[in-house]
Amino acid sequence: xxxxxxxxxxxxxxxxxxxxxxxxxxxxxxxxxxxxxxxxxxxxxxxxxxxxxxxxxxxxxxxxxxxxxxxxxxxxxxxxxxxxxxxxxxxxxxxxxxxxxxxxxxxxxxxxxxxxxxxxxxxxxxxxxxxxxxxxxxxxxxxxxxxxxxxxxxxxxxxxxxxxxxxxxxxxxxxxxxxxxxxxxxxxxxxxxxxxxxxxxxxxxxxxxxxxxxxxxxxxxxxxxxxxxxxxxxxxxxxxxxxxxxxxxxxxxxxxxxxxxxxxxxxxxxxxxxxxxxxxxxxxxxxxxxxxxxxxxxxxxxxxxxxxxxxxxxxxxxxxxxxxxxxxxxxxxxxxxxxxxxxxxxxxxxxxxxxxxxxxxxxxxxxxxxxxxxxxxxxxxxxxxxxxxxxxxxxxxxxxxxxxxxxxxxxxxxxxxxxxxxxxxxxxxxxxxxxxxxxxxxxxxxxxxxxxxxxxxxxxxxxxxxxxxxxxxxxxxxxxxxxxxxxxxxxxxxxxxxxxxxxxxxxxxxxxxxxxxxxxxxxxxxxxxxxxxxxxxxxxxxxxxxxxxxxxxxxxxxxxxxxxxxxxxxxxxxxxxxxxxxxxxxxxxxxxxxxxxxxxxxxxxxxxxxxx
Numbered sequence: 001x002x003x004x005x006x007x008x009x010x011x012x013x014x015x016x017x018x019x020x021x022x023x024x025x026x027x028x029x030x031x032x033x034x035x036x037x038x039x040x041x042x043x044x045x046x047x048x049x050x051x052x053x054x055x056x057x058x059x060x061x062x063x064x065x066x067x068x069x070x071x072x073x074x075x076x077x078x079x080x081x082x083x084x085x086x087x088x089x090x091x092x093x094x095x096x097x098x099x100x101x102x103x104x105x106x107x108x109x110x111x112x113x114x115x116x117x118x119x120x121x122x123x124x125x126x127x128x129x130x131x132x133x134x135x136x137x138x139x140x141x142x143x144x145x146x147x148x149x150x151x152x153x154x155x156x157x158x159x160x161x162x163x164x165x166x167x168x169x170x171x172x173x174x175x176x177x178x179x180x181x182x183x184x185x186x187x188x189x190x191x192x193x194x195x196x197x198x199x200x201x202x203x204x205x206x207x208x209x210x211x212x213x214x215x216x217x218x219x220x221x222x223x224x225x226x227x228x229x230x231x232x233x234x235x236x237x238x239x240x241x242x243x244x245x246x247x248x249x250x251x252x253x254x255x256x257x258x259x260x261x262x263x264x265x266x267x268x269x270x271x272x273x274x275x276x277x278x279x280x281x282x283x284x285x286x287x288x289x290x291x292x293x294x295x296x297x298x299x300x301x302x303x304x305x306x307x308x309x310x311x312x313x314x315x316x317x318x319x320x321x322x323x324x325x326x327x328x329x330x331x332x333x334x335x336x337x338x339x340x341x342x343x344x345x346x347x348x349x350x351x352x353x354x355x356x357x358x359x360x361x362x363x364x365x366x367x368x369x370x371x372x373x374x375x376x377x378x379x380x381x382x383x384x385x386x387x388x389x390x391x392x393x394x395x396x397x398x399x400x401x402x403x404x405x406x407x408x409x410x411x412x413x414x415x416x417x418x419x420x421x422x423x424x425x426x427x428x429x430x431x432x433x434x435x436x437x438x439x440x441x442x443x444x445x446x447x448x449x450x451x452x453x454x455x456x457x458x459x460x461x462x463x464x465x466x467x468x469x470x471x472x473x474x475x476x477x478x479x480x481x482x483x484x485x486x487x488x489x490x491x492x493x494x495x496x497x498x499x500x501x502x503x504x505x506x507x508x509x510x511x512x513x514x515x516x517x518x519x520x521x522x523x524x525x526x527x528x529x530x531x532x533x534x535x536x537x538x539x540x541x542x543x544x545x546x547x548x549x550x551x552x553x554x555x556x557x558x559x560x561x562x563x564x565x566x567x568x569x570x571x572x573x574x575x576x577x578x579x580x581x582x583x584x585x586x587x588x589x590x591x592x593x594x595x596x597x598x599x600x601x602x603x604x605x606x607x608x609x610x611x612x
Contacts, residue, residue: 024227024280024303025247027352030264033300037079037091040294045105045221045273046284049115053087053284054078054094055298056104076103076117085277086300096150105168105221105273112175115144115151118167139165141180158203159196166206170224179222179230179250182206188214189236193222212248212258221273224250227280233272243270245285265301274301307383308351308373312341312361315389316466320345324363324390328373331356351375359388365466366390367436392466393436400431400447403474408432412449412475418442437461437469447473453484453512453594478516480599489547489592496542498550506547509594510554518600522562523547528589529568529577540565547592562597 037043041058048054056074080089106117120139140160144151157178160166164184171178176198183191184206192214194206213219217236220243224230230250233243237258244266248258265271267289274285283301312324324341328349336357337349351357357373369390400412408431416423418441427433427449437443439461448454452475459469476484486509489502498506513519525544527536544563552558571589575581 024225024229024276025259025261027306027350029304029306030261031302031304032265033302034292035087035298035300037077037087038293038297042074042295043293043298044286044296045118046275046286046298047106047108048081048085048275048277048284049108050110051081052078053081054104054106055284057091074103076106081277083279085279085282107170107223109171109173109175111173113146114154114171114175115146116157116169116171116178117142117144118169120165120167138162139167141166141169141178159206165191168221170222172224173226177224178203179209179224180206181220181222189216189218191218191220193219193232209252212252212256218243223273223275225276225280226278231274231276233270233274235270240266241268241271243272245271245274270296304383305350306353307348308337308375309346309348309383309385310341310359310361311385311387312345312347312363313387313389314366314392316392318389321363321366321390324361324366326388327360329358329360361388361390363390365393365395365468367393394439394461394464394466395434395468396437396443396445396471397434397468398432398471398473400427400433400449400473400475402452403476406472406474409449409452409475412447412452412473415446417444417446434468439464439466445471447475449475451478451516452476453478453482454508455487456508478512478519478596478599480596482596482599484594484596486592486594496539496546498546503550506550507554510551510556513551513556513560516599518598519596520560520562520598522564522595522597523551524593524595525563525565526570526589526591526593527568528586529571529575529579530586531568533567537565537567537569540567543592 037055039057043055043057045056046053055077057077058074076094077091078094079087079091082088103117103119106115108115118139119142138161141157143154143157145154157166161184164182166180166182166184168181169178170180177195178198179193179195181191182194184194187208188211193209195209196206197204208214213230213232215234215236217234219232219234219236222230222232228249229247231245231247233245235243237244237246237260239246239260240263245261246258247261249256260266265274265285267287269287269289271285271287271289274283276283281303283303284298285301286296286298288296310326312321312326313319314321320341320343322341322343322345324345324347326339326341326347326349327335328337328351330336336351339347339349341347352375354376356376359369359371359373361369361371367390369388371388373386396416400409400414401407402409408429410427410429410431412427412431412433414425414427414433414435416425416435416437418438423435425433425435440463442460443458445457446454447457455473455475457471457473461469476482486505489505513521523544525540525547527540529536531539542565544565548558548561548563551561568589572591573581573585573588575585575589
């Protein structure tokens, strides 16, 4: 670390760690590689600007060597990067910012096109450049602007001082928050981190980042990542070596906590100057650990998540399911990961190893899937795949409407029965309903609504493929003047006695009359055209009389009832005498109709309404 203290800020990296951005730095596998750009001297302070890695290094330029030391000054060098952040060209010197001073580290704001650079020793370039030991040797920040072909000097940072140093800048994405290191008076230790906000085009006074970052030692080399985490180096917080890397969320809150990178990056030596590539999967940092090419070396950092890939598939077709909502819950009941599957049915989540989880997968028209995930014996995996099969659901869907105008009936009650169990559901304010059903079942659905005459729907799912059975259920209102055709009122040929199947429909009418005691009705019986007119008239009269007597036998006041037979005088289709018609067409004319003569909505009881 002899030369490193030349720019005391430049070499010493402080890491005050913050827990806030765990999504990037927590539970990742980190690997480190050496680089060919390193020399036997000091190479440090990497910065990524667009597709270039820019760093500080000793130059062989004899003209810049200090008279008081054998080594030359620091200059800036660069190498090109590919899209994944790997170096693809040899190092080359950046001549556009070369000066008689030490240069680096630096930071760049893409939005403003400004580059903030550390420069040193502008008062006396011949002095031994060891900050904090020579009073007149100071570091400062200068600003360059990017032009089409080069970098042009713009200005010095206004708080540079001959009394103390300001160095190691890092800038946020919007260019209005600058974080740097300084030994200005009033700090917590030898060097502290500060931030300065730009308001109305002017930089405000620096503000100390406080004790969650700063210590009695040295904090240096801040880097503000795009995920909101502030990375830095410190020798004043408990760590592995001298300078260790830490991170913390920025802005720093009361709940913010400093975190260390641990021994995945940190060594027993100095580790500092970590920067993260925009792809958030790789980065570069400096270290003087053993095994390098020289004094300080730059290392490549690769980060791999412990990824758990869930692939959601249909258990019916075995095909991928797009848009499946996946939630993974840890043992404490907290959501560890959540997301939605892509077009391949895959969702990739980041999980901690050595833990147990519960996976819940849900998708419209499929039953929810719950599965246990045990990662306690998985070892040091980087990526693991698991297929999850969802069973498609069978659905009953539809809408309940007024038969006059198909106006939605809200709050309609539906009792769905398969012979072994019955479920009660309610339509929403648009009259719409949906309910899970099962394959290979016979169903009956009893539909009722306030001030409407109910009905029954029958269907089965025998051999049905996954999907929905959809019904438009039309109900007749119980308003005066309404005419309601009773379904399933059948009589034996030339008979008028009430059969058991007809009794079921009449029982529904009994229930309505009991529930609405002010209703008065007339029962109308109609026949088809076959047979003599007089016979049909008498037959219809007897049938209406039978229905009347059935209602009375069930306790309905006869004063509320009228009955009449119309024979074949009110056919509903073309099937008159002499017209050749099918049995189905003749059946349309054999009907029982209830006409509401008087109505007053005085329902005896109305249960609570629930929405499903």
